[in-house]
């Protein structure tokens with residue numbers, strides 16, 4: 439795990455990690471969001487962020503005690519609630535890893551990894567629900583509460599939230615959960631994905647074909 443100290447995290451690191459989430463296939467070009475916190479200040483990705491093109495200048499800076507700017511991610515209340523409930527959290531990442539979402543659809547209230555590393559790092563990952571009517575409000579309440587105690591939480595059928603002291607630690611948790619979820623999925627006898635790209639730097643599979651294709655995707659407004 440990285441030894442990155444929370445105090446050394448920069449907005450540039452936030453852009454780098456958000457892009458990495460996309461590069462490793464944990465988000466589509468416009469989905470997911472990411473933030474880092476220094477004291478009462480929070481930098482967060484904007485609503486409609488485009489992973490391949492995001493710049494530091496597009497990040498939204500806000501104060502935990504002030505109104506949320508309209509340009510910030512629609513998940514900003516969730517990030518702020520998570521920081522308010524646990525002072526040691528310095529970064530929150532949100533991704534849509536396919537296997538992490540898939541295991542949330544099996545009707546269970548938590549995901550328990552089968553592999554050694556997963557059981558060691560996050561033996562129980564809560565799975566919370568959100569309603570169709572108020573999905574953002576429900577997720578903000580349930581996820582921030584779960585992340586007070588756990589490093590990761592999954593919103594059923596939607597995606598994963600990872601919180602830690604640093605961006606690198608939050609990234610490690612997010613990627614490791616996807617790995618554990620894929621292993622558990624395969625162990626249960628489910629079919630693997632068939633659109634896999636090449637193996638990434640850490641043996642993690644990337645979606646290189648999809649990444650190149652997405653570079654030409656016209657910009658659109660995402661819901662998070």
Ligand SMILES: [Zn+2]
Pocket residue numbers: 469470532533534596597662
């Ligand atoms: Zn999402």
